[in-house]
Amino acid sequence: MSTPRKPDDELERLLADDGGELGALYRRLPRMEPPRRLDRNVLNEAARAIHGRPPRRQRWLVGLGSAAGIVLAAGVAWHVGQDALQQPGYERARNAPTYVPVQPIDPSARRKQTNAPASADAVSPHPAPTAAPAAPAAPIEYQHSRSAQIVDRLKKETTARSPPPLPPPSIATPPPPPAPARQSDPFFSAENADSAASAAGAAKAEAKGDLAGSAAREKESAAGTDASAARAEKPARSATGPAPTTSAELRRDMQLAPQDWLAHIQQLLRQGRRQQAIESLQLFRRAHPDWQLSDDLRALSD
Amino acid sequence: MLAYAGGDLLAFEMLYRRHRGLLYRFLLRNLRQRADADELFQETWSRLIAARERYRPEAKFSTWLLQIAHNLMVDRFRRQRPQASAEETETVLRNLDAPESEQPERALSEFEQRRRLQLALEELPEEQRVAFLLRIESGLGLDEIGEITGAGRETVKSRLRYALARIRARLAT
Numbered sequence: 001m002s003t004p005r006k007p008d009d010e011l012e013r014l015l016a017d018d019g020g021e022l023g024a025l026y027r028r029l030p031r032m033e034p035p036r037r038l039d040r041n042v043l044n045e046a047a048r049a050i051h052g053r054p055p056r057r058q059r060w061l062v063g064l065g066s067a068a069g070i071v072l073a074a075g076v077a078w079h080v081g082q083d084a085l086q087q088p089g090y091e092r093a094r095n096a097p098t099y100v101p102v103q104p105i106d107p108s109a110r111r112k113q114t115n116a117p118a119s120a121d122a123v124s125p126h127p128a129p130t131a132a133p134a135a136p137a138a139p140i141e142y143q144h145s146r147s148a149q150i151v152d153r154l155k156k157e158t159t160a161r162s163p164p165p166l167p168p169p170s171i172a173t174p175p176p177p178p179a180p181a182r183q184s185d186p187f188f189s190a191e192n193a194d195s196a197a198s199a200a201g202a203a204k205a206e207a208k209g210d211l212a213g214s215a216a217r218e219k220e221s222a223a224g225t226d227a228s229a230a231r232a233e234k235p236a237r238s239a240t241g242p243a244p245t246t247s248a249e250l251r252r253d254m255q256l257a258p259q260d261w262l263a264h265i266q267q268l269l270r271q272g273r274r275q276q277a278i279e280s281l282q283l284f285r286r287a288h289p290d291w292q293l294s295d296d297l298r299a300l301s302d
Numbered sequence: 303m304l305a306y307a308g309g310d311l312l313a314f315e316m317l318y319r320r321h322r323g324l325l326y327r328f329l330l331r332n333l334r335q336r337a338d339a340d341e342l343f344q345e346t347w348s349r350l351i352a353a354r355e356r357y358r359p360e361a362k363f364s365t366w367l368l369q370i371a372h373n374l375m376v377d378r379f380r381r382q383r384p385q386a387s388a389e390e391t392e393t394v395l396r397n398l399d400a401p402e403s404e405q406p407e408r409a410l411s412e413f414e415q416r417r418r419l420q421l422a423l424e425e426l427p428e429e430q431r432v433a434f435l436l437r438i439e440s441g442l443g444l445d446e447i448g449e450i451t452g453a454g455r456e457t458v459k460s461r462l463r464y465a466l467a468r469i470r471a472r473l474a475t
Contacts, residue, residue: 008463010463010466010470011459011462011463011466014437014438014462014466015437015443015444015462019437019438019441022419022438022466022469023438025412025415025416025419026419026438026439028412028416029416029419029420031323031327032323032326032327032330033322033323033326034322034323034325034326034340034343035340038326038340038343038344039318039322041344042318042344042347042348042351043314043315043318045347045348045351046306046311046314046315046318046347046351047311049351049352049354050306050309050311051311
C-alpha cells in the first residue's frame with residue numbers, strides 16, 4: 001500500500017536548485033527564442049533612447065520649446081518693426097506731404113526762378129529729392145501748362161465781365177498772396193494751383209453770400225415780414241447760376257440811391273453788359289422789394 | 303543597467319542577450335499566443351528603456367524585468383481572464399491524495415510527458431502559472447516571486463502547491 005504524495009515534499013523539490021523532476025521535465029521542453037526582428041527593434045529603440053530623439057514622454061518639451069521660439073521670433077519682429085517706425089527717416093517720409101513740383105504760373109516769376117534756382121532751394125522748406133532731380137521735368141511742364149490754362153481762362157472770364165477799372169473799395173476781396181512768396185517756392189503744386197483758381201471763385205461766392213446776407217438783413221429791417229425773407233432766398237439760389245460780377249461793383253451799386261441805381265442798370269443794359277445788369281437788378285430788388293420797377297426791368301429780373 | 307542609463311549601449315546589449323530568452327519564454331508560456339508574446343516582449347523592453355533612469359541597483363535586474371512583464375500580462379489577463387471550472391479544481395484536489403503507485407504519469411513516455419506538461423501549463427490559472435514559471439523558468443525564490451506578483455510568501459507557496467497539483471493531474475490523464 002502506497003502513501004499519499006505530500007504536497008509540501010513536492011514543493012520542496014520544486015524549490016530545490018534543480019527544480020526536482022518537474023524542473024528536469026520542463027528543461028526538456030523546446031526553448032523558444034524571440035525572433036530577430038524583435039531583437040532589432042529593441043536594440044534600435046535602446047540606441048535611439050541614448051543617442052537619438054528624446055523619449056516619448058518628453059515630447060511635450062519639444063512642443064513647449066517650439067511655442068516659445070515662435071513667441072520669441074514674433075517679439076523680435078515686432079521690436080524691429082517698432083524701431084523702423086521710430087527712425088527719423090521713416091517719420092519724415094511718412095509725414096511729408098506729397099508735393100508735385102511745378103513751375104510758377106507767372107512767366108516773370110518763372111524767369112526769376114530760372115535765374116536763381118539756388119535761392120529758391122534755400123527758401124523752400126521741402127527740398128527737392130536729390131536722387132532724381134531731372135526726372136520730374138515732364139510732370140512740371142504738364143502741371144504748369146494745366147494750371148496756366150485754368151488761370152488764363154479765369155482771367156479771360158473776369159476780364160470779359162469786369163467793367164472798366166475802378167478804384168477798389170475798402171471791403172473788396174482780399175488780394176491774392178504776394179506773388180514773390182509763391183514764386184520763391186518752386187514746389188507749388190498743381191493741386192494748389194487748381195485750388196488757387198477755385199479760391200478766387202470761392203472768394204467771390206463768399207462775398208456774394210455776404211451781400212445776400214446783408215441785403216436780407218436790410219430787407220428785414222425795412223419790411224419785417226417773413227414773405228420778404230422767402231423772396232430773398234430766390235436771388236441767393238440764383239447766385240449759383242451765371243458767373244456774377246465783382247463784389248466791389250455790386251457793393252458800389254448798393255451805395256447808390258434807388259433812382260441812380262436803376263439808371264445805372266439801364267446804362268449797363270445799353271452798354272451790352274446784360275449779365276452785370278441782371279445781377280445788379282436782383283440785388284436791387286432784394287434791397288428795395290417794394291420799389292415799383294418799369295416793365296422792361298421787371299421782365300429782366302424775372 | 304546603470305551603465306546603460308549613463309549612455310553605455312553595449313551594457314544594454316549584454317543585458318538583453320542574457321535575458322531575452324528567459325523573458326520571451328516566460329511571456330510565451332503565459333500568453334500561449336506568439337503574437338501576444340511578441341507584442342508584450344517588445345513592450346516590456348520599451349518600458350524598461352523608458353524607465354532606465356529610475357532603476358535602483360537594490361533590485362535584481364531580472365526581477366525588475368519580469369515585474370514589468372508581469373504587470374503587462376496582468377493588464378492583458380484582465381481583458382481576457384481564463385477561469386478554471388469547479389470540476390477541474392475537484393479533479394486536482396482528488397489527485398493530490400492519490401497513491402504514488404497509482405500516478406499515471408509513470409507509464410507515459412517522455413515525449414508524452416513533455417506534451418502534457420505544456421498543456422498543463424497552458425491550463426493553469428494565471429496566478430499559479432506565473433508563480434510556477436517564475437520558479438521553474440527564471441529560478442526565482444518565494445520572496446522574489448512575491449515581489450514580482452505583489453503577493454505574500456505564503457500566498458506564493460499556496461499558488462505553487464496548487465500549480466503542482468494541477469500539473470500532476472494533467473500528467474496523469
